[in-house]
Amino acid sequence: MYTRALNGQVSHWFDGLPISRGPLPGSRDADVCIVGAGYTGLWTAYYLKRADPSLRIVVLDARFAGYGASGRNGGWLSGLVPGDRERMARQYGRDGVVAWQRALNDAVDEVIDVAAQEGIDAGIVKGGNLEVARNRAQVRRLAAAVDAERRWQVDGVEVLTKSEAAQRIALDGVISAYYSPHCARIQPAQLVRGLADAVERLGVVIYERSPVTEITAGRAATPWGAVSAPVVLRATEGFTAGLPGLKRRWLPMNSSMIATEPVPESVWAEIGWEGRETLGDTAHGFFYAQRTVDNRIAIGGRSVPYRFGSRTDRDGRVPERTIKNLTATLHSILPQVAHVPIAHGWCGVLAVPRDWEASVDFDPATGLGWAGGYVGHGVTATNLAGRTLTDLVLTRESPLTRLPWVGHECKDWEPEPLRWIGVRGMYLAYKAADWHEARGTKRTSPIAVVANRITGR
Template sequence: MLTRSPVNGHVSHWFDGLPISRGPLPGSRDADVCIVGAGYTGLWTAYYLKRADPSLRIVVLEARFAGYGASGRNGGWLSGLVPGDRERMARQYGRDGVVAWQQALNDAVDEVIDVAATEGIDAGIVKGGTLEVARNAAQAKRLASAMQAERAWQVDGVEWLTKDAASQRIQLDGMVAAYYNPHCARIQPAQLARGLADAVDRLGVVIYERTPVTEIAAGMARTPWGTVSAPVVLRATEGFTATLPGLKRRWLPMNSSMIATEPLPVEVWDRIGWEGRETLGDTAHGFFYAQRTVDNRIAIGGRSVPYRYGSRIDRDGRVPGRTIKNLTATLHSILPQVSGVPIAHGWCGVLAVPRDWEATVDFDQATGLGWAGGYVGHGVTATNLAGRTLTDLVLKRESDLTRLPWVGHESKTWEPEPLRWIGVRGMYLAYKAADWHEARGTKRTSPIAVIADKIAGRPH
């Protein structure tokens, strides 16, 4: 049971107490660049475009308020995680390009931190790295393979931790082993989104909130309040892309849910540790992700209801009670020390998943239409890289960024319903069965999960 109701339409705990103030589009107008979506992708693109060319008239249109989507509901991992499958991208575009992509993402972690400092954005940033943990033999085997892969992709600073070494950082129940990756920072995601919105305001970008876009075409974005005409129109709609005409099957809106506890007493933190504020995840197929928040809560998430039939979107982050119960059980299984701490908030949101699980950035010079997204849940840092890349593409600047392998990458569309719903639901039921099997002592990855990954085309 929640101790109180979330504010701001139940969107997420992260918006608790943050103001929502911008008005809607007052009528049709012209611009040089129109950006659809005021999440991280749209805001970063506006930021870098305006800094590169202050003369540009840039308008950002947002259906609700800045950060309303995944940008204000995510787990707060500012990490170098690649939004895709490195091996598959290497086969298609070459290994050197993927190594460069990985390095660019690692560098983007520091770029976000630097911009936040420059713009005075207090997003609770602590670059404590991330801990990936294993809680059984099969998970430990996958964990070792994952760490070897990080080193093979030239990710520096990755460190294997024995159970004892990992326990010095955080006291997790049932932990077998862990590895540490330094390329991650804990953030308060909504504060980053709202701070970015304020920063682009100061630069002279105009953001219209409460302005849903009903159609995007060459030279224009149509809304109920008027049309913005611009030679450049950029789509930054991520998990809400399926709501636009003609794009229902382009990217699948995958649902992810979170809960946050009440602030933990000092004596509970003394038993847990977690002084480094590392982000925390595991190698289960139905994985969790967590952080120690700025105000000393624990926020933890997972895929409880991964997909809604017909690519439907949640209603303002409202989350079923059974999801809160499941996430609470996960939290108590890894940290029984918090079993007496109430759960304060629960929420959910959607992220975009392309059919091949590979994100993309693209811009068509002929039509002036561009887009970025499909981050498969690894978008907090990738959006910054995408925004800088879109800036170079729009301004016709060839750069190391425009040569990265995700630029211009094309994915197939998802299957029509009911195949889409059956496939995704079947995949997560298979993962649940695989985790159950592995928890009972098998030393290798369950073949159920292997088959599910192959059918879904998911990285593994």
């Protein structure tokens, strides 16, 4: 059932706008200044303070902790690599990428353990991830994905028949599926809120409503004053393009979500989903979904993929047609909920580097560092990035500092209007490819193959 849902207000994961912390009250000094109070910034603050309690750490955010992708994502705490393993292996070697994959899988459990230790109730259920194929071309891609997981030594991956998949979730039109244990369902805003509280208990100071207008060596400037620190770390992800000199560094890609009203128990009895697996598919215009803590269904996908000039949304507001499109996607896979109203729609931005590879780096000479560009796979990767930045800042040689994304560089995106034309064209091509494949072709549509080559995916 489509009804006019609540639109924007950041995301459904927040109960309205949270009570904000105060802004920076004036210029001050610190040992470490972190720009961005999302997962990356907060995990970095957490591990730095745990490693050296004497550090004076200040975190600045333009709005409030979790305002960006950390509080708007699909709630997949997964071992998915934020990049292309084959491409990274060609550049840095296979062994390093295998280590990166294993570190990400281990990071799923690290987040779960820290949440338990810090008393963070983020609705975590490690039910794994279910990926499904609904036409013959998707079946081939799914089989290739399983082969790739095994080549990269990802353990526990199971191929499921149609009936085996239906025993987990009674989805419509599924032909085949695979299951990976390396994923947990979370309530993302509760995780970021709890993490912010945890770092404050450790003595980290968070200033909200303090937009950073410029980052230079030893200084982060805001309208209310500046924080001077020998170490300044950028953790701004999808909002990076708003900083001077970084307009083309990472592209702010849009992704959108909807959440239903709570689904009646009688309908859950038909659907199943008792394991709380996260759910996705192998279409080019893919969806991602979860059964929420309060028994709704939250499902996301692409809508308006990119706004001209790297503009971002206004507090998560999304076009009404996107809510309708996502509703149609939901009803096509789970017709059992066709009469359950949609409660909320929202969107957010994720950072995409030109080569679609995330990176972590720190320059001891300038004291400047950063992490991000997670291409939509950042919930777990941010934890690994925070621990890696901690080792880099403290000059600790470790297995984390030798992972292939450390120091990785890529070129900037093209100037406008080329990047707008390119990104919009790419997603129009993927939409056409999905249409083509739905009509029965056995192979990946050549439209998608060409789009991948042009965009570097």
